[in-house]
Structures are given as structure tokens and as C-alpha cells.
Amino acid sequence: MTSVQKLPEVAKAKDTSKREIKVYRLFYPQIAVIIASGTKDRVEAVAINSVISGSSHPARVVFAMKKEAAILPIVRERRSFSVNWMDSRFVKSVDFLGFQREGNPKDKIKAAGLTWLPGNTTGTPMVSEAAATLECSLDQVFPLDDSDLVVGRVVSTRASGDFSEYWRFKTYKPLIYFGAAPGKKVGRYVLFPYRR
Numbered sequence: 001m002t003s004v005q006k007l008p009e010v011a012k013a014k015d016t017s018k019r020e021i022k023v024y025r026l027f028y029p030q031i032a033v034i035i036a037s038g039t040k041d042r043v044e045a046v047a048i049n050s051v052i053s054g055s056s057h058p059a060r061v062v063f064a065m066k067k068e069a070a071i072l073p074i075v076r077e078r079r080s081f082s083v084n085w086m087d088s089r090f091v092k093s094v095d096f097l098g099f100q101r102e103g104n105p106k107d108k109i110k111a112a113g114l115t116w117l118p119g120n121t122t123g124t125p126m127v128s129e130a131a132a133t134l135e136c137s138l139d140q141v142f143p144l145d146d147s148d149l150v151v152g153r154v155v156s157t158r159a160s161g162d163f164s165e166y167w168r169f170k171t172y173k174p175l176i177y178f179g180a181a182p183g184k185k186v187g188r189y190v191l192f193p194y195r196r
């Protein structure tokens with residue numbers, strides 16, 4: 001007769017029935033990217049991990065953003081945004097755009113120590129240091145209680161030589177995010193060693 005054994009991790013797992021689980025944390029680790037939008041007078045940028053490919057023909061992207069995020073009204077007004085894949089050497093800039101923003105700088109990309117150029121079609125800020133960038137026009141926003149699900153249509157793409165059909169991971173080392181350090185306003189990431 002076949003017997004079913006409990007895996008040790010399952011056996012050890014604590015009973016969660018009496019405490020609320022932050023479900024989104026079960027999805028970690030995920031790749032950290034920067035979403036940016038705005039004009040030269042006001043540039044908003046934020047670190048996110050919730051981005052996915054929504055459809056292939058036409059190419060769409062989808063991300064979830066908490067409702068109070070300062071970037072959402074700018075995305076609605078400009079009807080455009082960019083998605084920027086950052087190499088792990090830019091961890092400080094990404095973490096700054098996720099947690100450590102002080103004051104309200106007019107140009108968040110600059111405040112994070114990065115630079116940008118306007119996208120050809122929409123003028124939306126595209127991070128120059130990114131390993132790849134998608135320029136998107138706003139398609140739809142679905143309100144989901146405390147968050148908004150933002151859908152964009154890809155209007156132009158840019159990728160470094162490391163990407164050819166797939167990533168080769170020769171120069172691009174993805175920034176993998178494990179969530180905030182418990183009790184601290186700082187993220188945990190995989191950092192790849194670089195040869196000088």
C-alpha cells in the first residue's frame with residue numbers, strides 16, 4: 001500500500017489560521033523593475049515587482065500599484081508610462097524608489113541617481129541605465145480595493161545587447177527582490193558579484 005508522508009517543511013509550518021497572512025509576500029522572490037511617468041517638469045518613478053506580460057498581440061503589460069502611490073495620477077494624466085529592468089548594480093537606486101524617498105523631489109529618477117530620455121512616441125521618461133525598457137501607452141486601469149491594476153500597451157521597446165530572443169545573462173544580472181527586511185524600511189535582494 002502506498003503511504004503519503006508529510007514533507008518536513010509542511011509538518012513544521014506554523015498554523016496560520018489565527019493570523020492574517022500578507023498573501024503578496026508568498027510571491028517573493030520577484031524581479032524588481034522601475035515604473036516611470038511624467039514630463040520634464042515632474043518625473044515620478046517607483047520600484048515595483050508586480051509587473052507581468054498581459055498579452056502578446058498586441059503586447060501589453062500589467063502591474064498592481066497601491067492606490068495612494070504618487071505615480072498613479074501622473075500615469076492617468078499623461079496616459080503613458082515606462083517599465084525599466086534594472087541590473088543588480090543599481091540596487092541602491094531601486095531601493096530608494098521603493099522605500100527611502102525623502103521630501104518630494106520634482107525628478108524622482110534624478111533623485112535616485114539615474115538619468116532618463118523621453119520615449120519617442122509618448123515622451124514618457126525612459127531610464128537610460130536600464131537593461132531593457134518598454135514604452136507604454138495607458139490602456140485601462142482596473143480598481144481593486146486598495147490597489148489599481150494598470151494595463152499598458154507597448155508602443156516601443158529597447159533592450160541591451162545581452163537580450164537576443166532571450167536574456168543571455170552575460171552582462172545583465174537581474175535584481176531579485178525578497179521583500180522588505182522585517183521591521184526595516186529597506187529591501188532584501190540577490191546581489192551578483194561583478195568582476196572589475
Ligand SMILES: Cc1cc2nc3c(=O)[nH]c(=O)nc-3n(C[C@H](O)[C@H](O)[C@H](O)COP(=O)(O)O)c2cc1C
Nearest residue numbers: 032047048049050064065066068069070097098177
Ligand atoms: C523592489 C520593490 C518592489 C515593490 N513592488 C511594489 C508593487 O508591485 N506594488 C506596490 O504597490 N508597491 C510596491 N513596492 C512598494 C512601493 O515601491 C512603495 O510603496 C513606493 O515607494 C510608493 O511610494 P509613493 O506612495 O510615495 O508613490 C515595492 C517596493 C520595492 C522596494
